[in-house]
Amino acid sequence: MTVLSISDLKVDIHGNTVLHDIDLTLDPGRILGIVGESGSGKSMTALSVMQLLPSGSNWSGSIRVAGADLSIMGEPALCRMRGRDVGMIFQEPMTALNPVRTIGDQVAETVRIHTGASRREAFSIAREMLNRVGLPEDRFPLDRFPHDLSGGQRQRVVIAQAIALRPKLLIADEPTTALDVTTQAQILDLLKQLVREEDMGLMLITHDLAVVAGLADSIAIMKDGAVVEAGATREIFRAMRHPYTRALFTASAHVPDRGRKPESGKIPVLAVENVVRDYQQPRRNLFVKPPPFRAVDHVSFEISHGENVGLVGESGCGKSTLARSILALDGLQGGDIRLNGHVFSSAGDGPHPELRARMQVVFQDPYGSFNPRHQVRRLVTEPFHLVKNPPRGAELERRIDRALTEVGLSSSDADKYIHEFSGGQRQRIAIARALIIEPALIVLDEAVSALDVSIRAQILDLLAGLSERLDLSYLFISHDLSVVRAITDRVLVMKDGRIVEQGETETVFRNPQHPYTQKLVAATPSLEAALAAPAD
């Protein structure tokens, strides 16, 4: 019997159709991957199954969970269904748990609400479930609060409460997107194991083709609120009948064309030597000053003219802190940073403007990188503040025009406000802003991480092209190994504030030396590898 069958589902919110023509089925013990870019309707599909659609929504069609027709169930019946027949896991483990209640309490709640079990029984089931998801009693007693746990651990708690009553259907909405790759691998393994052992059906929603490719038995690709293609995973990837499937696939595996090798021997564009960055920790005791937290620990590296260097590491490894230090936004506790041979430091009034103009930055968040009150013209020309005689009049227009066309926008965009642009376009504007004073080096701090794969591919192409044309160096900071691999010449692997390995990108990824690098490479889901592996 199928645990989930959806046919002809249509959802609209305040009259806008967000889902249409959705047909899906899922059998026990199987994994159904739902893939799509943001706004494709993946999450809405999950919420339809949970019947937790936002207010003002209407749905039609048929949804059956373990044979029961949701359209004829009232709210009390739905409440009985949720948590008992269907469990759900969310994207953000940091906020998915109630911060003021213990983990045991929250897992036990699922049990108590549905079974009327006593407090003790419920807690013993909760204990069992937490053990099951890899949170053993000795380290994770029931009276722990969510804030005591890391993101991955919290996600395990969420899983524990979703499977506490062994539901027939488990829905996981981007369960690993907010996690580091190594943690992601563990959580995916756990889910897979649970599905097999408990004979549940898992509906796994993700934007990452590589994740589903290695996990899902069947797959549905969504775009603009509709399923464009569905079927067995291998079948889909082999045939790639639908153009969108093809596009998605190519974008995911995209490697921009990069011809030229960097020259070496000259003065490096950026020289980082023995840089140390400490943070003062908050006092726990009134009289004892806590030791400082060392976020960056004696890091040294160089970037040559025209070279693209990647900096990879998981969250908290110190890569963003290092980036801030390199940009002279924070002071250093040791070592020095040189740009074109000149000391680049935040001491005093900061670096000389002319020197500062040699290095620019592009941030991760395309929405937070711009002052929403300024026109693009003003946004992209902000770095001219660093120039003694900034261009005016026609010259200024020419420079704006050039910067915008350089990044694939048109000169008419200069008079628009930032809210009129999509995420990808905003990253282009961010790049234009960095380019406009013709720097030698651009620091790209997770610059493509927030973008959908197809957009990401375009931006990577743009960056590769610019680097080549304008002889630019990049420091490309990312947690995403595949992206770094696609665009950099050399890579630095960072862990706990130190560079544990560095070398030619291809060499490092093919033949990682440091155990940590090995672990990272192994944990990174790979589309190629998944498709190459024999079916299980």
Add this chain to the structure above:
Amino acid sequence: MTAYLLRRLLSLSLSLVAASLVIFLVMEVVPGDPASFMMGLNADPQAVAALRSQLGLDEPLPLRYIGWVAGLLQGDFGISYTYRVPVSELIAERVVISLPLTLYALALSTLIAFPAGILAASRRNSAADLTVMGATQLGVAIPNFWFAMILVLIFAVNLRWFSAGGFPGWEAGFWPAIKALTLPAIALALPQASILARVMRSSLIDTLNEDFMRTARAKGLSRGQALWRHALRNALIPVLTIIGLQFSFLLAGGIIIENVFYLPGLGRLAFQAITQRDLIVVRSVVILLVFAVIVVTFLVDLAYAAADPRLRRRRS
């Protein structure tokens, strides 16, 4: 967390010291000589001078400040210029009215605000929500002294359900005393309840939008269950701050209401003392109120820690 509270305590004590200095200096520049006020229109200048030295008003400034603070630390607030009794006695007599009144008003305000705020938040944009919000808008806009006047007109003068004011004393029995505090408490509570209901509502709405509320619903909790079990305690945290602020505000802010109902409370004591230039009473009351505010702030910090386990980290 202990360190956090200790640091709070230290900075609060510093505030207290700074406050005492400010109060003392402000009182020094207040025009009006208490001695000549006490002696009246036809007073003999010699008698006034005699009184000044009797009151210790002719000592140098720093000496008087130190003397005052040293006295405060020992619980000795000095002798009232006008009443000629220890200030601590005066304050004690007034606190037994102001404090119960404050708590009464606070209790009323909470009792009105919580259900109203919860109702409005859980039925957002419904008729009930609009009614509650409209009523609270009005409640915030009504000056409490005007409301008090209207209450007296209706309930004391016309209906004669309550006495128009005054306080029979706790020795007259619990209920008569509570009855005497009822109209003043209502007048004080109305705007506070309105503010609190609004805070409760918006805090609850924020919490209802949190991810963990969706998790709770996904577990099979009904809307009501999710609200009671998961939203309320989280929503309470900002509400606590407001309750703390209101406590301090009510303790001192009853001045006008105490006047309308001629209740011999702290605010009225301070107001009277200002007009009579009984400076020692004024500054003692003000420092006491500042102290109360600081203590309440600290208690709210503690309550925070109780409500929010994130603040009582055990991992060191």
Add this chain to the structure above:
Amino acid sequence: MTKNPIAATAVSLLALGLAFGVTPAMAAKMDVTIGMQLEPPNLDPTGGAAAAIDEVVYANVFEGLTRFGSDGAILPALAESWEISDDGLVYTFKLHTGVKFHDGSDFNADDVKFSLDRARAEGSTNAQKALFADIASVDVVDPATVKVTLSKPNGSFLFNMAWGDAVIVAPETAADNAAKPVGTGPFTLTEWVKGDRVELGRYDGYWGTPVKLDKVTFKFISDPTAAFAAMMAGDLDAYPAFPAPENLVQFEADPRFKVITGSSEGETILAMNNKKPPLDNVKVREAIAHAIDRQAIIDGAMFGYGTPIGTHFAPHNPAYVDLTAQSAYDPEKSKALLAEAGVSDLTLSLKLPPPSYARRGGEIIAAQLREVGINTDITNVEWAQWLDDVFKAKNFDLTIVSHTEPMDIGIYARDDYYFQYGDPDFKAIMADLANATDPAKRTELMQAAQKKIADDYVNAYLFQLARAGVISAKLKGIWLNSPTQANDMTGVYWEE
């Protein structure tokens, strides 16, 4: 009194019954609650100037050798009788015997000597030290007889001894009278809830005619609205000096209440700073006097309660001369006088103390002065500030105040008094008055004094403050007039 334990139990049971309100409704009410505007700062009439002290304790708690009757007559009090020597210098007081202070100690001539000597001593904080200025010595003849020798004859000595500041206190308790008054009166202090009320209970050891009340409560309600509400709600039985004349109409219409109006000693004046230009010019002062419409002020500020006056003298005094016509309301004349004085664009400060006669009267006067082209700068001040700024520093042009001391025209002779008149001719009149003993001559001098200050337009004389009070219709025996500021409760009772 019998020491019967059973009777005592019965009495206390009865008291308990009273406390729980189970007494039969027929029983006569034995307590009374009186409203007062200001709370006394302390309860020692010999150590403070506040009128509120006397309003609570005068005749009730403390007694002097003599006392005022409700009509202003001087009656014997602790002194049963007295003899005056022919030269008017020696007063021999025969004291009542069997009088006890509230602490149980006996009253005798030593207490009289102590009280009078204390009041006139150097370093005394008695606010009316001048009352005792003429005393040369006080001698105890025997426990029931005291001889007071004056340095010069003083026609008003017995009058002086009736003041609250001249009450007799006991040496053992005198220092603590501020908070724990111990006197010889029919009532004793039972409780003082500061800021709210003073409660007096009947003193069973009283020597004189027993009082008819068990308990008197003075409740301090300064806010006029609260006072009105409290009367209406039945919280108060009487408010002898009701602060809001506007409400009297409503009380008059209500059969539960009786409005009593009497005269007071309060001459309400618009005081002018006689030394400050241009007010040093008598023409300007006259112009101001003519700009004022007294009736409008009485109607507007006092809701009709008050008697217009044309000089600084109480209209109920036989020596009073009605000089109101001399400064009749005449804006045209006022403008002409100002022009004559060469004054234009005049802006004067007007400082108003808290009572409503001043605050409201001030607004009306400001409007009236504006009609003749004088602008005013109104500042509302508290009493403490008024004393500092106006009374002491003389930093004002105009102010409104009611002078409530009896027979106080003498202030015009003081050089440094706040309105700064001190005219030599006037001083001469007052000097003659002090030495005159012949009643006709005295009247003549008093009238001359009244005319002199009216002619000089020292101040603008507005009206005699009415003493308007509200009492429960069944309450009898309350003073109608106020020869001194007091609430004499000794004769008060409830009508059955």
Add this chain to the structure above:
Amino acid sequence: MSTPPADRSFLRMALGHPAFVLGFLLSALFIALALVSFLWTPFDPTKMDIAGKLKGPSLEHWFGTDHFGRDMFSMIMVGARVSIAVAFVAVGIGMIVGVPLGLYAAARRGSLIDEIIMRGNDLVFAFPSLLLAIMITAVFGPGAVNAIIAIGIFNVPVFARLARGAALSLWTRDFVLAARVAGKSRARISAEHILPNIANLLIVQGTIQFSLAILAEAALAYVGLGAQPPLPSWGRMLADAQTLISLAPHMALFPGFAIIVTVLGLNLMGDGLRDLFDPKLRRGR
């Protein structure tokens, strides 16, 4: 044509927000009354007519007359002027002093000056506000100017805190980092990037504070410490009415309604602005 996000169809959205429209109309009504009072009032608000006192509302005197026979409607018009002027200047002081302090504290987060500013704020917050306002007016004497100072002082920490809190979250935003990479000084960033982005918040809070200041002014005037006569003031009109409330209720009702309606209008407008400025709510609409 492009417009900044805040202005885009702002008017249309504002008109579709009934609470805002109502609040705006009510506030505008009183501001208009205040402005008109400079040019015209039905009667001279200081002109007394003792014989015609305490008259109820009539065609001649729309809101009746007071205990001196003055026209209540004219007094309320002029009183609006006083209330609005006092509140406006007091809130202005709070903003002009508080916002730069808050911005400075945020720009130098954790510095000694930040600490001093914030502790100073705490101190002002710890004082019982009404009592301190009464003390201030007792020291400097009653009057509109001192009422402004007394109310203004308590507005400073409100705006300092708000500005600091909002600015702190902006300082972590990428566009501020971008400006720093562009070499701009903290002061310049505060003026160019931080201030415009917290302006909405300040306007909303300003509206709320404005209404609170009107209530505070009324309370001070009620205890006799606001604007001095003959200038009419709502709070003092209420104080005057108090003893007459059972005789001439209109004397208490009309000034009371004036305060309530103005404060209500401002609050509704403030809440409306908050909704309109809040992008979260806007997206949902």
